[in-house]
Amino acid sequence: METGSRDGTGIPGDETMWRGLPPGLLRMRRLLLVAWTGLLTVATGLLPGLLAGPAWAALALVPLACAAWGWRLLGRNWRSWRYAERADDLLISRGVLWREETVVPYGRMQLVEVTSGPVERRFGLATVQLHTAAAATDATIPGLDPAEAERLRDRLTELGEARSAGL
Template sequence: MSEPSASAVDPLRPWPDTVQWRPVSPRLVTVELLGLAVWQVILLTGLGAGWWLGGQRVWPVLMGAVLFLGVWRATVAVRAVRAWGYAERDNDLMVRHGLVIRRLSIVPYARMQYVDVTAGPLERAFKLATVQLHTAAAASDARVPGLPPEEAARLRDRLTALGEDRAEGL
């Protein structure tokens, strides 16, 4: 049997090594952890009220479970942010993310309809934005979270220009 060629794609290695991956900002970790902390406080407050009103032993057990799941989710969130990346190529944009289920989206510039840049209140507080790409097929939309606003604006402008150039050739 012959060995696969060096250019063969391995479906179990979805992050091609032939491109220059750009990471998202590490400040996205803080944004994710703060969002998680808010939900933890809300859940623990509700469970604490149930314990105070009902006085049963199940409430502290549930509170412990919420705390345990919160610590687990915080660990996963840190690793998940590090898994995000994007690469600009000649004809398309590649976006990767995921830990257990890895996802690689390849969006051809000619297929892009429009590009959004959004930033919620927490993202704005940490000077971050999200670039959202829209195509005709809803399943092929891709997003790149955790970008500094300058990089998000640069990427938006570049993708828009490249999308217009490629679409004219169709």
Template sequence: MKPADDAPAPPDLDWRAVSEQLYRMRRALLVGACALLALVGGLLAWLVAWWVGAVLALACVGAAAWGLPAIRRNQRSWRYAERADDLLIAHGVQFRRLVVVPYGRMQFVDVAAGPLERRFGIATVTLHTASASSDAVVRGLPPAEAARLRDRLAALGEARSAGL
């Protein structure tokens, strides 16, 4: 997957996209939140006034109409590329971000998957460096790819930091 022409990421790299399951998980969260909001709206309409339910129903429709395309674009913006000396992570639709993590600066690599992520078959890889403000996270990877990336980054990090 190549980044957009106006993205800050170098376009000539072998970019890897994250799993489609990231979109499906976020879509399920949005639909669940809208269903809960509709349920509360129906309860309030029954107890208080009909217009309260109408306002909440419109809010549900608006959230779904705006949210579904937004989470699709966000999922498609996540990508990463492995270079000889560092890992590049790019994401963002409106505010694009490119994180470059040198292998020698990594302290440890973490793979995490909560219950919902496990249900959808994805995991999150987090790279920890000495910097407290490091935002080196790759979301939505299949567990096998997350484990492969973790092992590769750990080996490269150990090899690069051995000379320090």
């Protein structure tokens, strides 16, 4: 998903091409929400229902209400993530209530990792993690297609070597 929007620098004509995360990440997170909520619903409804009486089985509604709320929050969070490759740096923007925008200069990157856990691999996803000298500026882009993650890793590594800050 690519959209053109102003990058907020105030420079006329300076457009940043933002890329959103693929929908596979949202599907994976929502499936995990449903799976864990299902287990929690059974535990909160079945156990009290058997041990304390059928009226206590209504406790199963609490995890279901939380899951409905979580479903909506996951969608909002997924839409908030985006990244942009610019000439001298990489921008990563995320957050719904508290917006966070990370700017990582290519010359400051020390390591670019592509990781994929078992659940991510099942959904065909990978995570790109950028490491810099300052631990506070490490940045992550989750839920990318593995081919895009590798392309981004190779491009960032190439640009990082070309613009090395001499650290």
